Amino acid sequence: MAQLCMYLPPFSPDYSGAGSILFDLNALTVMHDAGGCTGNYTGHDEPRWYGSTATVFCSALRMIDVIMGNDEKLKENVLEAVNTLKPELIALIGSPVPMVIGMDLKGLAHEIENETGIPTIGIETTGTDYYDIGIFKAAKALFEKMDSFYGKPVSDSSNKALSFNILGATPLDYEYSNDIDSLQAFLEKEGYSCTMRLGYGYTISELRESRSSLVNLALSHSGYLVAKYMEERYGIPYICGFPFGKSAQDTYLKILREVINTKTSGFFFESPFTISQGKDDSDINVLFVGDQIIGESMKASLGAGYHVSVGCIFGVDKSLPSDSAIALPDEDAIQEAINDEAYDVVIADPIMKQLLSGDNKKVFVSFPQYTVSGDIHFKDAKSFLGVDIGSLIHSQLTQKAAI
Amino acid sequence: MKKVAIYGKGGIGKSTTTSNLSAALSQMGLKVMQIGCDPKSDSTKNLMGGKRIPTVLDQIAKKGENLSLEDITFEGYGGVICVESGGPTPGIGCAGRGIITAFEKLEELHAFEVYEPDIVLYDVLGDVVCGGFAMPIRGGYADQVMIVTSGEMMALFAADNISRAIRNFGKRGYAQLAGYIQNSRNVENEDEIVSKAAGENDTEVLYIVPRDSAVQLAESEGKTVIEALPESEMADRYRELAAKFVEVINNAVLV
Numbered sequence: 266m267a268q269l270c271m272y273l274p275p276f277s278p279d280y281s282g283a284g285s286i287l288f289d290l291n292a293l294t295v296m297h298d299a300g301g302c303t304g305n306y307t308g309h310d311e312p313r314w315y316g317s318t319a320t321v322f323c324s325a326l327r328m329i330d331v332i333m334g335n336d337e338k339l340k341e342n343v344l345e346a347v348n349t350l351k352p353e354l355i356a357l358i359g360s361p362v363p364m365v366i367g368m369d370l371k372g373l374a375h376e377i378e379n380e381t382g383i384p385t386i387g388i389e390t391t392g393t394d395y396y397d398i399g400i401f402k403a404a405k406a407l408f409e410k411m412d413s414f415y416g417k418p419v420s421d422s423s424n425k426a427l428s429f430n431i432l433g434a435t436p437l438d439y440e441y442s443n444d445i446d447s448l449q450a451f452l453e454k455e456g457y458s459c460t461m462r463l464g465y466g467y468t469i470s471e472l473r474e475s476r477s478s479l480v481n482l483a484l485s486h487s488g489y490l491v492a493k494y495m496e497e498r499y500g501i502p503y504i505c506g507f508p509f510g511k512s513a514q515d516t517y518l519k520i521l522r523e524v525i526n527t528k529t530s531g532f533f534f535e536s537p538f539t540i541s542q543g544k545d546d547s548d549i550n551v552l553f554v555g556d557q558i559i560g561e562s563m564k565a566s567l568g569a570g571y572h573v574s575v576g577c578i579f580g581v582d583k584s585l586p587s588d589s590a591i592a593l594p595d596e597d598a599i600q601e602a603i604n605d606e607a608y609d610v611v612i613a614d615p616i617m618k619q620l621l622s623g624d625n626k627k628v629f630v631s632f633p634q635y636t637v638s639g640d641i642h643f644k645d646a647k648s649f650l651g652v653d654i655g656s657l658i659h660s661q662l663t664q665k666a667a668i
Numbered sequence: 669m670k671k672v673a674i675y676g677k678g679g680i681g682k683s684t685t686t687s688n689l690s691a692a693l694s695q696m697g698l699k700v701m702q703i704g705c706d707p708k709s710d711s712t713k714n715l716m717g718g719k720r721i722p723t724v725l726d727q728i729a730k731k732g733e734n735l736s737l738e739d740i741t742f743e744g745y746g747g748v749i750c751v752e753s754g755g756p757t758p759g760i761g762c763a764g765r766g767i768i769t770a771f772e773k774l775e776e777l778h779a780f781e782v783y784e785p786d787i788v789l790y791d792v793l794g795d796v797v798c799g800g801f802a803m804p805i806r807g808g809y810a811d812q813v814m815i816v817t818s819g820e821m822m823a824l825f826a827a828d829n830i831s832r833a834i835r836n837f838g839k840r841g842y843a844q845l846a847g848y849i850q851n852s853r854n855v856e857n858e859d860e861i862v863s864k865a866a867g868e869n870d871t872e873v874l875y876i877v878p879r880d881s882a883v884q885l886a887e888s889e890g891k892t893v894i895e896a897l898p899e900s901e902m903a904d905r906y907r908e909l910a911a912k913f914v915e916v917i918n919n920a921v922l923v
Contacts, residue, residue, distance in 0.1 A: 334759075335729075368760075
């Protein structure tokens with residue numbers, strides 16, 4: 266029963282990640298499911314849904330259609346919707362049932378593309394992975410489609426000058442999107458130009474252009490997966506991590522320049538890069554709970570004086586330079602970790618506060634994550650970009666001591 | 669009511685054997701229901717004058733909630749109630765889940781209570797490839813399983829797999845393996861080979877059906893041997909098989 270959650274909701278699955286990437290495009294997105302997956306995505310995993318005009322549909326898959334492999338019904342419905350909506354892209358997103366029976370979504374996408382002349386992708390999400398995998402699968406399908414439908418990008422260094430793409434910054438990755446705006450503005454002030462923010466405020470045209478950008482900014486694990494893929498496919502190096510805190514931004518810029526000059530990917534949080542220096546309270550042990558890259562970035566931003574463990578609730582990626590990552594695969598593990606007396610400070614989604622025992626003496630720093638608590642703590646999301654997290658922790662510790 | 673599932677390798681003669689068995693049982697005055705569990709849906713063809721009947725799944729797709737028992741049950745030769753579960757086109761969908769759905773629909777429409785058959789025969793596709801194809805073995809459906817096999821290696825291999833599946837379900841109190849029905853292909857030392865293979869699975873050969881051209885002759889007319897050539901020697905063999913079948917199911921001590 267290790268996977269049983271008594272207090273926490275299930276975290277956003279892969280199909281929500283795929284939906285998140287497609288949301289801003291002029292796409293006809295169809296989740297091939299009975300209704301629950303689409304409802305979960307639009308109702309709980311997509312803050313942009315209410316009031317939007319995005320065309321995300323549910324295929325209303327029924328048992329008899331699954332058994333008989335009635336692909337035609339889905340195809341006919343898509344073709345009908347295409348006539349009305351005139352999308353630039355069609356995307357079919359998989360859910361558990363069609364994937365268990367091995368439904369050929371990519372093949373069906375190929376058929377639809379042949380009949381409509383509109384680029385069509387099939388994303389074989391299964392509902393058994395987390396959102397980061399869905400984001401990656403959707404991004405990979407998008408880039409493959411851009412290449413096959415419009416042709417591979419023509420290398421032209423003049424177009425690439427100081428251009429960057431932001432990857433891994435959907436609302437599922439960063440609940441407080443203003444931080445991404447601020448990072449973009451900061452870099453643009455330094456002479457860089459943003460070609461595309463994958464999944465958030467972008468167009469098909471920008472997606473096509475992004476393949477010729479100079480560098481990728483991978484801000485979370487989903488972004489890292491996409492950045493690695495783009496490096497392999499288009500030769501674009503990446504900088505991985507997010508500069509929490511004011512001083513971190515300068516270091517980030519320094520590493521970014523190095524990545525561009527050497528054309529070699531780098532990690533913002535990798536030694537020997539350290540950000541903050543010499544805090545007095547050197548015995549502060551911190552547990553971050555969430556995405557591995559965001560956690561490592563916080564650790565780097567806190568720097569000396571803090572011993573940070575990165576509790577990874579969406580899996581540990583061993584390809585990352587991440588020596589303090591610990592796997593927290595289920596609620597029991599999360600509960601045990603955040604109650605561990607070794608930690609003075611826990612940085613986690615506020616919904617996890619209920620897992621703390623009543624007599625704990627910890628400082629709990631709220632870091633809302635849409636993929637964990639949906640819109641429950643959306644209004645509580647705050648900026649972390651320009652915030653010195655060390656000072657924040659320090660002041661909360663002082664307040665706690667005073668009580 | 670006794671319910672028996674007939675399994676065996678694809679193409680080994682399950683449907684032919686089952687249809688002739690149904691026809692012979694009906695001649696003994698028994699009310700028989702034959703349920704084909706194969707997306708090919710040709711199990712009952714020779715009981716229906718060579719015609720295919722609409723399948724349960726096709727009818728569910730067509731009629732939805734308005735489906736009635738009359739839409740999926742058809743009376744064939746000797747009053748045998750014929751049902752075909754049906755399934756998807758090869759390569760798509762989920763045939764296994766299809767069998768489960770068809771069974772559920774038969775239950776929902778109270779098929780057994782309405783027709784009150786003495787014997788239900790499930791004629792099941794090839795091997796036990798997934799949960800759906802094991803459905804006839806599972807609780808509440810068949811009481812016993814009989815496996816049709818020849819002395820050919822691949823047929824025996826499939827028989828072995830099916831036997832293992834039945835053993836695998838042993839602890840759950842599901843259907844028991846009653847034995848093998850040998851559908852002869854005139855392989856050298858066939859009787860000996862099949863008998864040995866049955867023994868290896870702690871069972872026995874219940875009956876040896878000889879190879880006879882009467883089967884093909886009857887099938888060319890879209891009939892069972894019992895119907896087309898009732899006076900033939902082969903019809904007598906099928907009647908003997910039916911007698912043995914009744915003896916086995918009556919003597920079975922079901923756990």
